[in-house]
Amino acid sequence: MLITAIFVAFSRDLMAVVMVFGAYSLLSAGMFVVMDAPDVAFTEAAVGAGVSTLLMLIALSKTGRFERRAGRQWLPLGITLVTTAVLVYGTLDMPKVGHPENPVHQHVAPRYLEESGQEIGIPNVVTSVLASYRGFDTFGEVVVVFTAGLGVWLLIGGIRRKGDR
Amino acid sequence: MHDSLILRVVAKFLIPVIVLFGLYVVFHGKLGPGGAFQAGVILASALIVHMLVFGVDETRRVAPPRVLRALAAIGVLLYGGTGLASFAFGANYLDYNVLGSAPTAGQYLGILLVELGVCITVSSTMALLALLFAERVRA
Numbered sequence: 001m002l003i004t005a006i007f008v009a010f011s012r013d014l015m016a017v018v019m020v021f022g023a024y025s026l027l028s029a030g031m032f033v034v035m036d037a038p039d040v041a042f043t044e045a046a047v048g049a050g051v052s053t054l055l056m057l058i059a060l061s062k063t064g065r066f067e068r069r070a071g072r073q074w075l076p077l078g079i080t081l082v083t084t085a086v087l088v089y090g091t092l093d094m095p096k097v098g099h100p101e102n103p104v105h106q107h108v109a110p111r112y113l114e115e116s117g118q119e120i121g122i123p124n125v126v127t128s129v130l131a132s133y134r135g136f137d138t139f140g141e142v143v144v145v146f147t148a149g150l151g152v153w154l155l156i157g158g159i160r161r162k163g164d165r
Numbered sequence: 166m167h168d169s170l171i172l173r174v175v176a177k178f179l180i181p182v183i184v185l186f187g188l189y190v191v192f193h194g195k196l197g198p199g200g201a202f203q204a205g206v207i208l209a210s211a212l213i214v215h216m217l218v219f220g221v222d223e224t225r226r227v228a229p230p231r232v233l234r235a236l237a238a239i240g241v242l243l244y245g246g247t248g249l250a251s252f253a254f255g256a257n258y259l260d261y262n263v264l265g266s267a268p269t270a271g272q273y274l275g276i277l278l279v280e281l282g283v284c285i286t287v288s289s290t291m292a293l294l295a296l297l298f299a300e301r302v303r304a
Contacts, residue, residue, distance in 0.1 A: 051295070149293055150234075
């Protein structure tokens with residue numbers, strides 16, 4: 001995964017970058033499976049490795065395959081390094097992954113896990129949380145997807161004025 | 166675009182399988198991993214394979230953008246409508262308990278409708294995006 005990420009950062013052949021980035025997505029999907037999150041892995045494999053790779057390829061066929069050589073840009077490098085340092089410093093305070101005493105396991109998660117069987121009556125807790133307990137949020141997500149699609153349609157393909165084609 | 170017999174035959178065989186798998190993921194989302202978002206993407210990918218193999222014009226004929234746009238809106242309305250339906254039974258918005266004879270039956274129905282709505286919206290939006298991009302490239 002690290003190798004693919006480094007390749008993506010340094011290669012100038014954008015076609016290869018898109019392909020390797022797809023492989024990166026697939027690898028992270030594998031990582032999610034290892035961490036017992038098959039639902040997330042499913043999404044990553046379908047969206048990250050599948051559809052977004054395709055959209056990038058289509059975009060590339062419009063824009064051209066190779067990256068223009070740019071000069072050394074120190075400001076972006078500095079910003080990236082500082083942000084990385086801050087994030088790494090932040091992770092030092094993170095609780096241990098998977099520890100049962102973590103705050104995230106103490107809030108509403110136990111209740112969902114223990115009672116969704118009786119309250120919702122379906123075995124997949126992820127689905128019952130997404131569609132029922134957090135129904136409002138999911139509705140928001142759907143509206144976001146719809147609005148994004150609408151925006152793209154309006155921008156690049158949609159309404160043609162009279163006389164256009 | 167190249168016209169490859171092998172691609173056409175394989176795609177003809179593959180597209181129904183992809184669609185079937187997508188539907189399986191929607192309706193199986195309650196039991197195993199998966200759910201409406203993933204299923205929507207899988208269904209859209211079936212259409213995208215169709216577009217890659219048979220060309221944009223053929224796909225426009227099968228799934229006109231007008232229909233895809235309408236479907237995207239219908240999915241959102243189905244989700245919102247399920248929420249409104251629970252008003253009719255005197256409960257809060259998106260409270261599915263009242264939709265069935267027992268709370269769990271209501272939840273089952275509510276989640277199914279909501280997931281269907283999500284799936285319809287996601288799949289048609291994704292397919293619409295791919296179609297628009299492809300047209301743009303060709304133009």
